[in-house]
Every structure is written in structure tokens, then in C-alpha cells.
Amino acid sequence: MRLTLHTFLTLDGVLQAPGGPDEDRDGDFPYGGWSFPYGDQDFGVAVSGWFEHASAFLLGRKTYEIFNGYWPQVTDPDNPVAGKLNALPKYVASTTLASADWRNSRLLGGDVAAEVARLKELPGDELQVHGSGELAQTLIAHDLIDEYRLLYFPVHLGPGKKLFRDGAKAAALRLISTSATRAGVIIASYAPAGPPRHGSYALPSQS
Numbered sequence: 001m002r003l004t005l006h007t008f009l010t011l012d013g014v015l016q017a018p019g020g021p022d023e024d025r026d027g028d029f030p031y032g033g034w035s036f037p038y039g040d041q042d043f044g045v046a047v048s049g050w051f052e053h054a055s056a057f058l059l060g061r062k063t064y065e066i067f068n069g070y071w072p073q074v075t076d077p078d079n080p081v082a083g084k085l086n087a088l089p090k091y092v093a094s095t096t097l098a099s100a101d102w103r104n105s106r107l108l109g110g111d112v113a114a115e116v117a118r119l120k121e122l123p124g125d126e127l128q129v130h131g132s133g134e135l136a137q138t139l140i141a142h143d144l145i146d147e148y149r150l151l152y153f154p155v156h157l158g159p160g161k162k163l164f165r166d167g168a169k170a171a172a173l174r175l176i177s178t179s180a181t182r183a184g185v186i187i188a189s190y191a192p193a194g195p196p197r198h199g200s201y202a203l204p205s206q207s
Contacts, residue, residue: 001055001056001119001120001122001123001124001125001126001127002120002125002126002127002146002147003058003116003120003126003127003128003129003139003144003145003146003147004050004053004126004127004128004129004145004146004147004148004149005129005136005139005145005147005148005149006047006050006128006129006130006131006149006151007131007133007136007148007149007150007151007163008035008131008151008153009150009151009152009153009163010034010152010153010155010156010157010160011152011153011154011155011156012156012157012158013162013163013164014031014034014156014157014158014159014160014161014162015131015133015160015161015162015163016029016031016032016133016160016161017029017031017032017033017034017160018032018033018034018035018036018131018153019032019033019035019036019066020032020033020036021033023062023066024062024161026161027159027160027161029159029160029161030159031157031160034153034155034157035153037183038153038154038181038183038184038185039183040181040182040183042181042182042183042185043151043181043183043185046151046179046181046187047081048080048081050128050149051080051081051084051085051128052080052084053125053126053128054084054088054125054126054128055088055089055124055125055126055127056088056089056090056091056119056122056124056126056127056128057085057088057089057090057091057127057128057129057130058090058091058093058116058119058127058128058129058132058135059090059091059092059093059129059130059131059132059135060092060093060094060131060132060133060134060135060136061092061093061094061096061097062131062132062134063130063131063132063135064090064092064094064097064100064102064105066131067085067102067130068101068102068105071085071086072086072102072103074086086102086103087103087104088104089104089105089106090102090104090105090106091105091106091107091108091115091116091119091127092105092106092107092108093108093112093115093116093132093135093138094107094108095110112135112138113138113139113141113142113144116139116142116144117142117144120144129145133161133163136163137163137164137165137168140163140164140168140169141168141169143171143192145192146191146192147176147189147190147191148173148189148190148191149187149188149189150163150187150188150189150190151185151186151187152185152186152187152188153184153185154184154185170195170196171192171193171194171195171196172192172193172194172195172196172197173190173191173192173193174190174191174192174193175188175189175190176189176190176191177189
């Protein structure tokens, strides 16, 4: 399976608590729910399209608990997101959960990077990560992401958790596709492209 990462980001790179005020209050974060005003029809079509390609899900603890608190209650068989999340395998990276009781859920062992590498060897289309910021940073550090699907919302916040933390390994990305919703969300897909390249716009000195 290909591992695809789906992340909501502000223009200054914040990924914390996009969906609601109580989603993640770490650090007394005051802006929870910042993505909500931009959830128009274009946005819904894009997200639903991604779920069509899901064969399994890989989630961090917080995202798993948020999803588990909502999606099992959505029983509409025509809901493209609920149908996939409720039916497909869900792998949970957590050192604190004792069990994962949502249907078809399994906790990963202690070596998350090794476990995920093994999951990627399984047959299927996409192993999808949604949200799960701390898990995403681990996947970035171990070069396990095959495609980044980054949704940039037209807002900047200042404080908050970031996708690319200080000290992350430098790397280049190659743009695969881009689109924009009428509400102003830019959706950009990238593939890893090796180490960053360097150069200079300065003209060579004349001798």
C-alpha cells in the first residue's frame, strides 16, 4: 500500500485542532475549529474522493479517539467517509491506549516505524493517515510517506503545533497536483523528491 498523509494546515503551518474548540487544547491553544468556516461543497468533494482510494487507515491516538467518538454513530450507507472508516482496517499508533474497540481496529507495537513499514508491504491501494500530527512527524523522520496531501486554509494563527517541527530532516518535495476551493482552501499534493538542492540567484563575479 502507498502511505498518504492528509493534513489541514494554516498558512503559517499550524495543524492543531482544525475541527473544533476542544479537539486539542494543549498549550492553551485558543483557536480550535479554525478550518470550519471553509468547509464548502468543493472541500467535501475533494475529501470524499480521497476516501474512495483508502484500503486501510493509520491513526495517532488523539485522532483515533476523535474519530471513534463520531464516525461509528454515522450509519448512512451512502456516506463515503463513514462507510470507509467504519468498515476498513484501522491501525492505531499509541503507547497509552490499552485497547482499540472500534470495529476492525488494532494497536501497533512499540516500534511504530517498523510496524508501518510492514503495513506498507500489504496488498491494497492507500494506507491513509488523517490528522495525527505526532504520528506524521514520526513518519516524516523515517521517510515513510509516499504522498503528502496538504490543505492550506486562508488563515494564520501564530501559536500551535506544526507539521514540520524544529529539527526535522531537510527534504525536497515534488508537486503532483493542485486545486483550490471557492472558499479559498488550496489543496496541494506532493511526492518526496530526495534531499533539498541549493543554489544562488547572485550573478557570478566578473574577474
